[in-house]
Amino acid sequence: MTKQVQQLDRVIIRFAGDSGDGMQLTGDRFTAETAEFGNDLSTLPNFPAEIRAPAGTLPGVSSFQLHFADHDILTPGDAPNVLVAMNPAALKANLGDLPRGADVIANTDEFTKRNLAKVGYAANPLEDDSLAEWRVHAVPLTTLTVKALEGFDISKKDAERAKNMFALGLLSWLYHRPTDATIKFLEGKFAKKPDIAKANVAAFQAGWNYGETTESFSVSYEIKPAKLAAGVYRNISGNQALAYGLIAASVQARLPLFLGSYPITPASDILHELSRHKRFGIRTFQAEDEIAGVGAALGAAFGGALGVTTTSGPGVALKAETVGLAVTTELPLIVVDVQRAGPSTGMPTKTEQTDLLMAMFGRNGESPVPVIAPSTPSDCFHAAIEAARIAVKYRTPVMLLSDGYLANGSEPWRVPEVSELPDISVDFATAPNGDDGETYLPFKRDPGTLARPWAVPGTPGLEHRIGGIEKADGTGNISYDPDNHDRMVRLRQAKIDGIDVPDLAVEDPDGDARVLVLGWGSTYGPIAAAARRVRKAGGKVAQAHLRHLNPLPANTGEVLRSYDKVLLPEINLGQLALLLRARFLVDIISYNRVRGLPFKAEELAGVIQDVIDSE
Amino acid sequence: MSDILNGRGLSLVPKTDVKQSMKEFKTDQEVRWCPGCGDYAILAAVQSFVPDLGLRRENMVFVSGIGCSSRFPYYMNTYGFHSIHGRAPAIATGLAASRPDLSVWVITGDGDALSIGGNHLIHALRRNVNLNILLFNNRIYGLTKGQYSPTSEVGKITKSTPMGSLDKPFNPISLAIGAEASFVARTIDSDRKHLQSVLREAAEHKGTSLVEIYQNCNIFNDDAFEQLKNPEVRDDITLRLEHGRPIVSASKAVRQGPRGLEVVDRASVREEEILVHDTHNPDPSLAFALSRLDEPAFQHVPIGVFRNVDRPSYDERMAEQLDQAVADRGQGDLHDLLHGGDTWRIN
Ligand code: SF4
Numbered sequence: 001m002t003k004q005v006q007q008l009d010r011v012i013i014r015f016a017g018d019s020g021d022g023m024q025l026t027g028d029r030f031t032a033e034t035a036e037f038g039n040d041l042s043t044l045p046n047f048p049a050e051i052r053a054p055a056g057t058l059p060g061v062s063s064f065q066l067h068f069a070d071h072d073i074l075t076p077g078d079a080p081n082v083l084v085a086m087n088p089a090a091l092k093a094n095l096g097d098l099p100r101g102a103d104v105i106a107n108t109d110e111f112t113k114r115n116l117a118k119v120g121y122a123a124n125p126l127e128d129d130s131l132a133e134w135r136v137h138a139v140p141l142t143t144l145t146v147k148a149l150e151g152f153d154i155s156k157k158d159a160e161r162a163k164n165m166f167a168l169g170l171l172s173w174l175y176h177r178p179t180d181a182t183i184k185f186l187e188g189k190f191a192k193k194p195d196i197a198k199a200n201v202a203a204f205q206a207g208w209n210y211g212e213t214t215e216s217f218s219v220s221y222e223i224k225p226a227k228l229a230a231g232v233y234r235n236i237s238g239n240q241a242l243a244y245g246l247i248a249a250s251v252q253a254r255l256p257l258f259l260g261s262y263p264i265t266p267a268s269d270i271l272h273e274l275s276r277h278k279r280f281g282i283r284t285f286q287a288e289d290e291i292a293g294v295g296a297a298l299g300a301a302f303g304g305a306l307g308v309t310t311t312s313g314p315g316v317a318l319k320a321e322t323v324g325l326a327v328t329t330e331l332p333l334i335v336v337d338v339q340r341a342g343p344s345t346g347m348p349t350k351t352e353q354t355d356l357l358m359a360m361f362g363r364n365g366e367s368p369v370p371v372i373a374p375s376t377p378s379d380c381f382h383a384a385i386e387a388a389r390i391a392v393k394y395r396t397p398v399m400l401l402s403d404g405y406l407a408n409g410s411e412p413w414r415v416p417e418v419s420e421l422p423d424i425s426v427d428f429a430t431a432p433n434g435d436d437g438e439t440y441l442p443f444k445r446d447p448g449t450l451a452r453p454w455a456v457p458g459t460p461g462l463e464h465r466i467g468g469i470e471k472a473d474g475t476g477n478i479s480y481d482p483d484n485h486d487r488m489v490r491l492r493q494a495k496i497d498g499i500d501v502p503d504l505a506v507e508d509p510d511g512d513a514r515v516l517v518l519g520w521g522s523t524y525g526p527i528a529a530a531a532r533r534v535r536k537a538g539g540k541v542a543q544a545h546l547r548h549l550n551p552l553p554a555n556t557g558e559v560l561r562s563y564d565k566v567l568l569p570e571i572n573l574g575q576l577a578l579l580l581r582a583r584f585l586v587d588i589i590s591y592n593r594v595r596g597l598p599f600k601a602e603e604l605a606g607v608i609q610d611v612i613d614s615e
Numbered sequence: 616m617s618d619i620l621n622g623r624g625l626s627l628v629p630k631t632d633v634k635q636s637m638k639e640f641k642t643d644q645e646v647r648w649c650p651g652c653g654d655y656a657i658l659a660a661v662q663s664f665v666p667d668l669g670l671r672r673e674n675m676v677f678v679s680g681i682g683c684s685s686r687f688p689y690y691m692n693t694y695g696f697h698s699i700h701g702r703a704p705a706i707a708t709g710l711a712a713s714r715p716d717l718s719v720w721v722i723t724g725d726g727d728a729l730s731i732g733g734n735h736l737i738h739a740l741r742r743n744v745n746l747n748i749l750l751f752n753n754r755i756y757g758l759t760k761g762q763y764s765p766t767s768e769v770g771k772i773t774k775s776t777p778m779g780s781l782d783k784p785f786n787p788i789s790l791a792i793g794a795e796a797s798f799v800a801r802t803i804d805s806d807r808k809h810l811q812s813v814l815r816e817a818a819e820h821k822g823t824s825l826v827e828i829y830q831n832c833n834i835f836n837d838d839a840f841e842q843l844k845n846p847e848v849r850d851d852i853t854l855r856l857e858h859g860r861p862i863v864s865a866s867k868a869v870r871q872g873p874r875g876l877e878v879v880d881r882a883s884v885r886e887e888e889i890l891v892h893d894t895h896n897p898d899p900s901l902a903f904a905l906s907r908l909d910e911p912a913f914q915h916v917p918i919g920v921f922r923n924v925d926r927p928s929y930d931e932r933m934a935e936q937l938d939q940a941v942a943d944r945g946q947g948d949l950h951d952l953l954h955g956g957d958t959w960r961i962n
Binding site for chain 1: 629642644671672673674675676678679681688689691692693694695696697698699702705706707708709710711712713714716717734735738933936937939940941943944945946947949950952953954956957958959960961962
C-alpha cells in the first residue's frame with residue numbers, strides 16, 4: 001500500500017502520559033531527530049514536581065510539547081496539532097488545549113474501567129462520540145509492543161515499558177524523522193543491559209513499521225528543513241546553555257570556575273552539568289545549604305576564582321545576606337536564579353518572572369546589583385558570559401534571571417566559534433597603589449569603572465582585610481564616619497549605574513508603529529511571535545526586549561517616550577512596569593498572567609491588537 | 616598547578632626563609648576589645664606564634680563571622696575577611712577548597728559557630744576541609760551585650776533570660792567529635808604556652824582542626840573559667856591530654872570504670888590503671904568519653920588535643936578528581952565542548 005504524503009509548514013506535537021511513561025525521554029528523542037533533520041524547533045516540557053505521583057491520576061501527568069517548522073519559529077506553540085495520550089489521565093488533562101480537528105493518538109490498552117474511573121470518565125471517550133470533533137487514532141500501543149517483543153529475553157514489565165519507544169517509532173514514521181541516532185542512543189543508554197537495548201530498538205522499529213502498514217494512518221507528513229543562518233547547530237536547553245556559558249566565561253576570563261550550590265528545582269541541572277566538566281578545572285561544591293553555597297562561592301572569589309552560585313527563588317531569599325556582603329566587599333560573584341512559581345515553595349516545576357524585584361532590592365541597606373535576563377534557551381549561554389563580564393570587570397555580584405521555561409525548554413543553537421566570544425579577562429592587583437608606593441588601598445577605585453582593585457591572597461605586599469562593616473573610602477579600614485558612609489553608598493550605586501550596557505534595540509519593520517510592546521526575559525518568544533501575527537494581519541507594532549534590567553540601557557526612557565502606548569506583558573503582577581513607571585514616569589500598560597505557564601502567542605497577539613485598536 | 620592542587624596540611628603553603636617577627640603580623644588598626652578581654656591574650660599568642668610556622672604572610676588568610684572575636688582578622692597583617700554571622704566556615708571552605716596554597720584560619724565564637732552557624736560548622740568538620748577553626752568560647756553573647764549563648768550553663772541569668780536560661784548547652788568538643796572532626800582540641804586564653812602548642816599542632820594537621828579556646832569575657836561573663844586559672848585549684852582540675860601520656864591532673868587520674876571513664880584520686884590507683892591518651896585512635900568513642908569529663912560544671916576539665924587522626928582532606932580529594940578528569944580525558948577544550956553532542960551543519 002503506498003500512502004499519501006502531505007506537506008506541512010509546521011507541526012506542534014504533545015506527548016502526554018504518566019510520570020512513569022518516559023514522556024520526557026520520548027520528547028527529547030523526537031526533538032533530537034527533528035533537530036538532525038534540520039527543522040527549526042522549540043520545546044516545552046511540563047512535568048509534576050512529584051517524582052512519581054500516583055499512577056494514572058491527573059496530577060501524575062507529564063507532557064512534552066514540541067513545535068517544529070520549515071521556517072524560524074519563536075515558541076513551543078500555543079495549541080498542539082497532535083496529542084499522544086498514553087492513558088485516560090493524559091487525554092483528560094490535555095484535551096482542553098487541543099483545537100477541533102487535531103489528531104489524538106490514544107493508547108487504548110490503558111483505557112480500562114479502572115483507569116477511566118480514576119480520572120472521572122463515566123464512559124470510555126474512545127468508544128462514544130465525545131471525541132467526534134477530533135481525529136482519533138485508537139492504537140493498542142502496549143499490546144502491540146508486547147507482541148513485537150515476543151521472543152526477547154525480558155520480563156513482561158520491561159516489554160510493556162518499551163511502549164514509549166513504539167510510540168516514538170510511530171511518530172517518527174508519521175513525520176519522516178531520521179532514526180539512526182535514536183537507535184544509537186538506545187544502544188548507548190542501555191549498554192549495560194543489552195537485552196533491554198535490543199528490545200527498545202525493536203519496539204521503536206515496530207512502531208515505525210506499524211505506521212507503514214496500518215490503515216489507521218493513511219497519510220504521513222513532510223516538513224522541509226528550515227532555512228537558518230549557516231553554521232553548526234545543536235539543540236540545547238536553557239540550563240545546559242547556561243552551564244556552557246559559565247564554562248566559556250571561565251575560559252574567557254582565565255579564572256577557574258567555582259560553583260557553590262544546593263540542589264533545587266529547576267536549577268539543579270546546572271550543577272549536574274558543571275560537575276561533569278572537571279577537566280576544565282571546574283570545582284563544584286554541593287553545599288549543606290543555600291547560604292553555604294553562595295558563601296563558598298564568595299570565598300572562592302576572594303581567592304581569585306570565578307565564583308558562581310545557582311538556585312531558584314527560595315534559595316535567593318536565603319542567599320540575600322551573602323549577596324549583600326559581596327556588594328559591600330565588592331567581589332565578583334554570579335548568582336543564577338532559575339525562577340519558578342512562588343511565593344514560598346509555590347509550584348517548583350512551573351515558570352514565573354516573579355523574582356525581579358527580589359533580585360533588584362531583596363537585601364538590607366542600599367545594595368545595588370546588576371540584573372541580566374536571557375530571552376531564549378540558547379541565549380542563556382551568552383547571558384552567562386555577559387554576567388561574568390560585568391561581575392569581574394566591576395567586582396560586583398550579578399543576578400542572572402533565568403526561569404523554568406528557559407531552563408527546560410530547548411531550541412536549535414548556532415554554536416559559536418570560540419574566537420567569536422569576548423575576552424573578559426581582568427588583571428589582579430600585583431603592586432601597591434598608594435601614593436607612597438608602599439601601601440595597598442583595597443578601595444581605591446578605577447576612575448573609569450569605579451571598580452576597586454582585586455588583590456588575591458598569595459600576593460606579597462598587598463595583604464589587606466575586607467568585611468561587611470562599612471569601609472573608609474580608599475583604605476578599606478572600618479569607618480563609622482557619617483560622610484564617609486554617605487560617600488560609599490553613593491559610590492557603590494554610581495558604580496552599578498555606570499556599567500556599560502548596550503542600547504535597547506527596537507524592531508519596527510514599517511517604522512511608523514505607535515504602540516511598543518516591551519518585554520524582558522523568557523517572554524521574548526511569545527511576544528515576538530505575537531508581534532509577527534499582528535503585523536501579518538496588518539497591525540503596526542514595535543517590539544523591544546530588555547536583557548539588562550539593572551542598569552537599564554541608557555536609551556530606555558527615550559524609547560518608551562517615543563511611542564503613544566507601551567504594552568508590557570509579564571508573568572508576574574507588573575514588576576518591571578513598577579520600576580519603569582517610577583523611573584521614567586511613563587504610563588505603561590501591563591498585561592499579567594501568573595499561571596506557571598508561558599504566554600501563548602495568540603493570546604498576546606489579541607492583547608496587542610486591543611491596545612492598537614484602543615488608540 | 617597540579618602540585619598546588621594536592622593539599623596536605625601546610626605542605627603546599629609557600630614557606631619563607633626570611634625570619635619573621637611578631638611585629639610584622641600586627642596591623643596599624645587600633646584593637647577595640649574591652650580592656651581585660653581574653654581576646655587580647657589570644658591575639659598576642661597567635662601573633663607571636665605564627666612567625667614560627669615560617670609561612671609566607673601573604674599566604675595566610677583569617678576569615679571570621681560576627682561577634683567580638685570576629686574582629687580578629689583586622690588585627691592580623693595577613694589577608695583577612697570579616698564576613699557575616701555564622702558563615703565564616705562556608706566562606707573559608709570555598710577559599711580553602713580552591714586555594715590549597717593558603718593557610719586558612721577561621722575565627723569564631725560560641726554564638727557565631729554553634730548557634731547561627733551551627734550547620735556550617737558541622738559540615739566543615741565532616742568534610743575535613745583544610746581549615747583551622749578557632750572557637751573563642753566565652754559562654755555568652757558579648758557584642759549584643761550579654762544574652763546567654765549556646766554554651767551558657769542552664770539557669771543562666773541574663774538580659775534575655777531574667778528567670779534563667781532553659782536550654783542545655785552544647786559541649787563544643789563533643790559536638791565536633793560527633794560531627795566526624797579529625798582534629799579536636801581545647802585550650803585556654805590564660806595559658807599562652809599551651810595555646811601556642813595546640814595551635815601549632817592544629818596548623819600542621821591536614822583537614823579541619825577545631826580548637827576550642829576558653830576565653831574570658833570580663834564584661835558580661837567574668838570569671839567563667841576562674842577555676843581553671845586560680846592557682847589554688849587549677850592544677851587539680853585540669854586534666855592534661857598529651858599523646859602517649861597518662862591522663863592526670865595534679866591530684867586526679869582517669870581510668871576505665873565499669874560504666875565508662877571515671878576520674879579518681881591519683882593516689883588511689885596504680886600507674887598501669889591510668890588511661891594513656893592516644894590522640895590518633897581511629898575510634899572516636901574514647902575521645903568523646905573524655906569530652907564528657909567536665910560534667911558537671913568544671914569539676915575536672917580535660918585540656919589539650921582530644922583527637923588528631925589522619926583522613927584525606929576535602930580539598931585534596933577535590934583536586935584529585937580534577938587531576939583524574941584531566942588524566943582520563945585530557946584538559947578541557949572549549950571548542951570541543953561547544954561543538955560536541957549531536958550537531959548538524961547548515962550551509
Ligand atoms: S564584650 Fe566581652 S568578649 Fe566582647 S570585647 Fe568585651 S570583654 Fe571581650
